[in-house]
Amino acid sequence: xxxxxxxxxxxxxxxxxxxxxxxxIYLGKLIRMFVYQSDWKVLPMAALIAGLVTFAxxxxxxxxQEGTLQGSFALxxxxxxxxxxxxxxxxxxxxxxxxxxHRAGMHITSYIAAHMIYQMILCILQTxxxxxxxxxxxLKLPYEGLVTPWFLTDLFITLFLITYSADMLSLAIxxxxxxxxxxxxxxxxxxxxxxxxxxxLVVLTGTALKLTDFTIAKWGLKGxxxxxxxxxxxxxxxxxxxxxxxxxxxxxxKPIGMIMDxxxxxxxxxxxxxxxxxYNQNAAYVYTAENLTGCWIRLIGxxxxxxxxxxxxxxFVDRDRR
Amino acid sequence: MFGIEISGVNIYGSVSTAVMxxxxxxxxxxxxxxxxxxxxxxxxxxxxGECAGREKDGRICMVLELGVLLGEILSGILDIASRxxxxxxxxxxxxxxxxxxxxxIQEIKVYNGLCSTFAMGKRWIFAWILAPFIPACLWGFGERxxxxxxxxxxxxxxxxxxxxAELKAGSAGAHGGEIPAESLVxxxxxxxxxxxxxxxxxxxxxxxxxxxxxxxxxxxxxxxGKTTFVNAITxxxxxxAVMLLNGRDIxxxxxxxxxxxxxxxxxxxxxxxxxxxxxxxxxxxxxLPTSVRPAEMKERVRxxxxxxxxxxxxxxxxxxxxxxxxKRISIGMELISDPDLFILDEPDSGLDGVIARELFTRxxxxxDQGKIVITITHTPDRVIDLFDYVIVLARDSGRxxxxxxxxxxxxxxxxxxxxxxxxxxxxxxRREEGGEGRADEFVEKYAALRDDTETAEKDGSAVKxxxxxxC
Numbered sequence: 157x158x159x160x161x162x163x164x165x166x167x168x169x170x171x172x173x174x175x176x177x178x179x180x181i182y183l184g185k186l187i188r189m190f191v192y193q194s195d196w197k198v199l200p201m202a203a204l205i206a207g208l209v210t211f212a213x214x215x216x217x218x219x220x221q222e223g224t225l226q227g228s229f230a231l232x233x234x235x236x237x238x239x240x241x242x243x244x245x246x247x248x249x250x251x252x253x254x255x256x257x258h259r260a261g262m263h264i265t266s267y268i269a270a271h272m273i274y275q276m277i278l279c280i281l282q283t284x285x286x287x288x289x290x291x292x293x294x295l296k297l298p299y300e301g302l303v304t305p306w307f308l309t310d311l312f313i314t315l316f317l318i319t320y321s322a323d324m325l326s327l328a329i330x331x332x333x334x335x336x337x338x339x340x341x342x343x344x345x346x347x348x349x350x351x352x353x354x355x356x357l358v359v360l361t362g363t364a365l366k367l368t369d370f371t372i373a374k375w376g377l378k379g380x381x382x383x384x385x386x387x388x389x390x391x392x393x394x395x396x397x398x399x400x401x402x403x404x405x406x407x408x409x410k411p412i413g414m415i416m417d418x419x420x421x422x423x424x425x426x427x428x429x430x431x432x433x434x435y436n437q438n439a440a441y442v443y444t445a446e447n448l449t450g451c452w453i454r455l456i457g458x459x460x461x462x463x464x465x466x467x468x469x470x471x472f473v474d475r476d477r478r
Numbered sequence: 479m480f481g482i483e484i485s486g487v488n489i490y491g492s493v494s495t496a497v498m499x500x501x502x503x504x505x506x507x508x509x510x511x512x513x514x515x516x517x518x519x520x521x522x523x524x525x526x527g528e529c530a531g532r533e534k535d536g537r538i539c540m541v542l543e544l545g546v547l548l549g550e551i552l553s554g555i556l557d558i559a560s561r562x563x564x565x566x567x568x569x570x571x572x573x574x575x576x577x578x579x580x581x582x583i584q585e586i587k588v589y590n591g592l593c594s595t596f597a598m599g600k601r602w603i604f605a606w607i608l609a610p611f612i613p614a615c616l617w618g619f620g621e622r623x624x625x626x627x628x629x630x631x632x633x634x635x636x637x638x639x640x641x642x643a644e645l646k647a648g649s650a651g652a653h654g655g656e657i658p659a660e661s662l663v664x665x666x667x668x669x670x671x672x673x674x675x676x677x678x679x680x681x682x683x684x685x686x687x688x689x690x691x692x693x694x695x696x697x698x699x700x701x702x703g704k705t706t707f708v709n710a711i712t713x714x715x716x717x718x719a720v721m722l723l724n725g726r727d728i729x730x731x732x733x734x735x736x737x738x739x740x741x742x743x744x745x746x747x748x749x750x751x752x753x754x755x756x757x758x759x760x761x762x763x764x765x766l767p768t769s770v771r772p773a774e775m776k777e778r779v780r781x782x783x784x785x786x787x788x789x790x791x792x793x794x795x796x797x798x799x800x801x802x803x804x805k806r807i808s809i810g811m812e813l814i815s816d817p818d819l820f821i822l823d824e825p826d827s828g829l830d831g832v833i834a835r836e837l838f839t840r841x842x843x844x845x846d847q848g849k850i851v852i853t854i855t856h857t858p859d860r861v862i863d864l865f866d867y868v869i870v871l872a873r874d875s876g877r878x879x880x881x882x883x884x885x886x887x888x889x890x891x892x893x894x895x896x897x898x899x900x901x902x903x904x905x906x907x908r909r910e911e912g913g914e915g916r917a918d919e920f921v922e923k924y925a926a927l928r929d930d931t932e933t934a935e936k937d938g939s940a941v942k943x944x945x946x947x948x949c
Contacts, residue, residue: 170767172737181763185752192795193751256747259714260812261737261764474714 175266182270190274198242199281205234206286210293218298218384221391221433228380229356231286232373235315236350238282239322240343243275247330247470248339255473264470268327272463275323283316302383303445303452310383310448317452318376321459322350325372328462331469334476356381372458378440379451386441390429394436494611501614505529508618509595509625520544523588529625530591535584542581549574582607595625660690660724662711662819662850669703669710669717669879680706681717681879683925686869688852690724690818693845693864695887696854697899698871699907703879704854705744707871708821711852712739723819723850737765740812742822746804748811750797754788755779757796758810765815782810785840802833809837813844820844822853831860838864858899862887868899872906872917882906882920893927894920 173181189195209230216223247254258264287308290297301310329346333339352358354373355365368374402413419428441447502516509529515521520540527536549571589606593599596617605613617623669681681703688694698704710717713728713735721728728735748757758779766775783789786806791799796807805825812820822841826834838853838861845851845866852869855861862868868890872882883893883902894902906920907913 170734170737170769172765172767173763177768178764181760184756185749185760188752188756189749192753250749252743252745253747253749256741256743257764259712259736259741260761 172261175263175269178263178266179269179273182267183273186270186274190278195278198238198278199285201241202234202238202282203285203289205237206289207293209234210290210295214290214293214295217295219296219389220429221386221389221436222393224381224384224386224389225356225377228377228384229354231315231380232318232354232356232376233351234286235283235318235376236322236347236372238286239279239319239324240326240347242278242282242319242323243271243327244330244339244343245336246271247327247466248333249336251334251473251476254470255476258473264467264473268331268463268467268470271327271466272324275327276320279316279319279323283312283319286315287312298385302443302448307383311380313452314376314379314383314448317455317459318372318379321372321455321462324459324462324466328465328469331466370458372455375451375454375458379448379455381438381441382443382447382451385443387433387437387443389433390426391433391436392429394432395425395429494609498611498614501611501616501618502526504618505614508623519547523585526592527588530588530595532588532591535587535591539581539584539588542577542584545577546574546581549577596623598623660848661722662688662690663722664688664711664719665721666707666710666717666719669706669715669719679876679878681710681871684871684879684881685928686881686884688850688867690850691845691848692866693842693851693853694867694869695858695862695865695899696852696869696871697858697903698879699873699903699911699913701877701879702871702873702906704871705823706879708741708823708852708854711819712736712741712821714741737767737815738818740815740817740820742805742809742812742820742825744823744827746801746808748796748804748807750795752796753793754796754799754807755783755792757807758782758788758814761811762814765812778814778816782814785813785843786810801828802837805829805837809841818849820849820851822851824854824856826855826857826861835861858903862899870894870902870906870920872921873908874918874921880917880921881924882917883924893924 213223213227213230217227218224254262254264254267257267297311298307301307303310303313325346326343329342330339333342350371350373353360353364353368353371354377355368355371356373356377360368398412399416402416403410404412419425499516499522502522503513506515506525506529507513509525511525511529515525520543523539523543524536527533527539530536585607586603589603590600592606593602598617602613664684664686666681666684668679668683670677670679672678684707696704696708706715709715710719711721711728713721713732716729719729723735723738726735728739752760759776762775762779766778770778780789783792786809788803788806788810791803796804799807805828809822809825820841825837825841829837834857841851841853842864853865865887867885868883868887869881870883870890871879874880883890885893887899890899890902891897894905896902896905904912905914906917907915908917909915
């Protein structure tokens, strides 16, 4: 046995594993969990959801303003869903173990850092799978990127950051609650908050509008719409609405129907749709690299904030009652 | 007087703050603290708390004062910025008010402690609350105001003048005889919790010394505070106490000492989907010092697995192991760091007699290596022959965990007039639990016995000293 393990030594001179070294220990544990605990199941689940979403809203994604908004929103939902499911239970399910290990010398920062790295790998895999599914389902995407030269790279980074920041939010919830039941009860509420306050589909005003700044969904949606050049897409909602009135008679004529027929006969529909798009510009989705990187920075900031919150919350694990 | 203002400055407030700062400066110096802390908002409460022996309350006061200060600043900024933010400013003001109320409550606690430190009457608390600059100045500058209970520590308060240094080798033990240098010394005055601002006692007056190389059984009925007691020993949930392990203060040197203490919880808290060997290897990496080389670490893991009979299934998942095996893995995780003090909370729960006996035999071997093993068990009689000492904790009529006995198993039988350990537990258990409800009787009996022993020891020492003087 090592001499330093015996009694009579000056314990104050002994050094134990530091934070960096402990990250390796816990990362190894998490990777083994991935294999033995079937944590890999989240990967085919991501593929399945991506397939469903592509099937449902993929046709008009990055073709029209409405399709871009709805498709982007659906993609954001998928990313948040994936992120939430990745880590909602990972801490709370082993809270008593963390308490035991914390008293044996575990650093909470190392534990959370290991989770952050592991979840990052998981999110990268999920995002890659999502994009692969989209490609397999022949989703037509633009070629030119906004920040990087390739659209696919920009899309990958955006989807990854949405998934990862949702993952970190979920990690913080898992660090807050005491058991998996509570975690799964809280999760839907947070999910609803994220989707409701995304500021995309539901029109919000006043204080409610300010709340959107704190959601991952808002910055994710803004990023995806910016990347998809929302403002340059044609608007079809106006045409579709007017189309419903085409048989409206005024003084024995059908003026709306006549104008619409004329536009179609002259093959000017695309031009009209683009023009209506020009009248429906959204300043939030302006097609600039700064706008997109701004969204990325905010998503990174949200992720980092929740990671710090996780550490702070878990530092109180010793106070858990038996 | 209170409303006098010159150019918008509250004269009374400014003067009283200045006077109080000067008074506190002197008061801190009297208490051996740096005087300039009086200048720092929040920081003054921190030091006041230390002077009062109420560090925690002082810290809370500091945080609250800073919170109130921040709230006031934010309210001011918002007020200037825009009238539209009135609702937010109001919210902040309300928050500040709540902080202020809590701060007053904490301040009272601090001032109460300060009165004890300066041996002054409790009525001074009112003076501290209403006009703090008066007592601050009086106590700071007045010659007759001296801190008499300064540095009030658990040992001084509760060991009747015995300082930790004196608890080391050579001093009189609480249970008679000299305290060996290599031992666990427990001097616990109280372990309390706050229930809605009311202090509730969990444990009280437990004093004993366990020598190295011994195995001790911790007995007591439900709610007698066994787990609370072991948590207090390990320093995990600190009590108002002094705990010395081989002459080192567990509480004061917790960061180092925690690696010398192994605690096996009641439930085997393990990651089920990990292999046995990796579980132990990770535990070794976490608990062993960095100076232990990887090869030595692996060797140590192998030894522990051999000792606990885990080698055969080491590559299997923990989830696939039986309850007994999981217990052994849990024990192995702590044993791997070769702790000086090894505490096990019901290691035999859920195990049949043969396996439990085998487990305790292995623990006896650990104790024989010069370690201290303390075990809680609810089936004591099947393994009592392996133990050197018995600690009996009882819940008295005030629902406080008290020491009802500490000694050898044979002494315990004699003290309680019972033949088995289970009968002893029944004797101290409450009547509604099917016991005899004699906890108070045995607690008092043991306290009297302990006092008699200590008196006899003191008399013996005095006689011995007198004889030596005469010589």
